[in-house]
Amino acid sequence: MTVLVHTKRELEAQPKAGLRAVVMTMGALHEGHATLIRTARERAGADGTVVVTVFVNPLQFGAGEDLDRYPRTLDADLMLASEAGADVVFAPGVDEVYPGGEPQVRLSGGPMGTGYEGASRPGHFDGMLTVVAKLLHLTGPDVAFFGEKDGQQLALIRRMVADLNFPVEIAGVPTVREADGLALSSRNRFLAAEERERALALSRALFAGRDARAAGAAPSAVKKAAQAVLEAAGSGIALDYLGLIDPSDFTEIDREDFTGEAVLAVAAKVGSTRLIDNVRIRF
Numbered sequence: 037m038t039v040l041v042h043t044k045r046e047l048e049a050q051p052k053a054g055l056r057a058v059v060m061t062m063g064a065l066h067e068g069h070a071t072l073i074r075t076a077r078e079r080a081g082a083d084g085t086v087v088v089t090v091f092v093n094p095l096q097f098g099a100g101e102d103l104d105r106y107p108r109t110l111d112a113d114l115m116l117a118s119e120a121g122a123d124v125v126f127a128p129g130v131d132e133v134y135p136g137g138e139p140q141v142r143l144s145g146g147p148m149g150t151g152y153e154g155a156s157r158p159g160h161f162d163g164m165l166t167v168v169a170k171l172l173h174l175t176g177p178d179v180a181f182f183g184e185k186d187g188q189q190l191a192l193i194r195r196m197v198a199d200l201n202f203p204v205e206i207a208g209v210p211t212v213r214e215a216d217g218l219a220l221s222s223r224n225r226f227l228a229a230e231e232r233e234r235a236l237a238l239s240r241a242l243f244a245g246r247d248a249r250a251a252g253a254a255p256s257a258v259k260k261a262a263q264a265v266l267e268a269a270g271s272g273i274a275l276d277y278l279g280l281i282d283p284s285d286f287t288e289i290d291r292e293d294f295t296g297e298a299v300l301a302v303a304a305k306v307g308s309t310r311l312i313d314n315v316r317i318r319f
């Protein structure tokens with residue numbers, strides 16, 4: 037049975053058996069989250085504990101972003117988390133996480149957090165890292181699972197844990213997609229049927245880049261292949277960025293002799309909904 041708790045005190049009172057695995061979410065759970073939770077369950081085993089956090093963190097939303105309309109579906113989340121194997125769902129209120137109001141002291145992603153998502157959403161990563169640090173302290177996991185769909189977020193969390201000696205393993209989970217390629221996202225539910233069709237340009241662009249690489253293309257040609265798909269989508273999407281990124285520091289790859297793993301990432305608005313996606317490409 038899955039236990040739902042709302043307070044730090046209730047969370048603290050939960051049994052602490054075996055390996056402790058945590059999946060952090062903002063709720064509105066879907067199959068991508070279920071995959072993270074199932075992976076955590078497998079890792080924790082029958083003797084361990086899987087904790088899922090559900091918290092829409094105001095600190096990582098900028099003015100004019102979608103904090104107010106972000107979907108909140110706790111009853112359904114509890115069912116999905118339970119079916120996927122969670123032992124505990126921790127769904128605190130804002131006052132429980134920030135009892136003193138907005139924190140004075142926050143974490144910063146530094147240079148790695150200033151490009152791409154960081155440029156489009158100033159302050160987003162500071163708020164994200166701050167709440168992830170707090171939730172790591174509150175849940176005390178041996179291992180925490182995050183999705184590769186939020187690639188820059190995952191890179192920054194790994195860096196925070198390494199730079200600040202958090203005693204936890206960070207595990208990445210590959211992006212779960214619909215059959216037609218669209219990356220699952222809580223925000224997909226805002227897409228009207230015709231917007232959902234247009235949103236396919238994001239994954240198609242990334243796949244075009246990946247296919248170009250499979251045919252031997254160098255970095256600039258990979259990016260061009262993806263760009264062509266986005267250009268063909270025209271005004272159907274409002275492109276924010278397309279980047280071919282070195283994941284070690286989250287800077288743009290600007291040389292043709294790059295070797296190693298790159299991340300081809302895209303962000304765009306479809307109607308009023310902002311979506312992100314990425315694929316890994318090896319050079």
Ligand SMILES: Nc1ncnc2c1ncn2[C@@H]1O[C@H](COP(=O)(O)OP(=O)(O)OP(=O)(O)O)[C@@H](O)[C@H]1O
Nearest residue numbers: 061062063068182183185186211212220221222223
């Ligand atoms: N399609 C997916 N595949 C794998 N992991 C995912 C997927 N979507 C989200 N996640 C991961 O689930 C965790 C919680 O993410 P979050 O609750 O923000 O969901 P989301 O679907 O990314 O929502 P949003 O619409 O806010 O982007 C993060 O680690 C995120 O990377």
Ligand SMILES: CC(C)(CO)[C@@H](O)C(=O)[O-]
Nearest residue numbers: 060061062093164167186
């Ligand atoms: C990691 C996270 C739960 C922090 O609020 C959020 O950014 C998310 O859901 O990806």
Ligand code: BAL
Nearest residue numbers: 062096097160186189
């Ligand atoms: N999945 C990233 C959380 C956010 O968009 O704020």
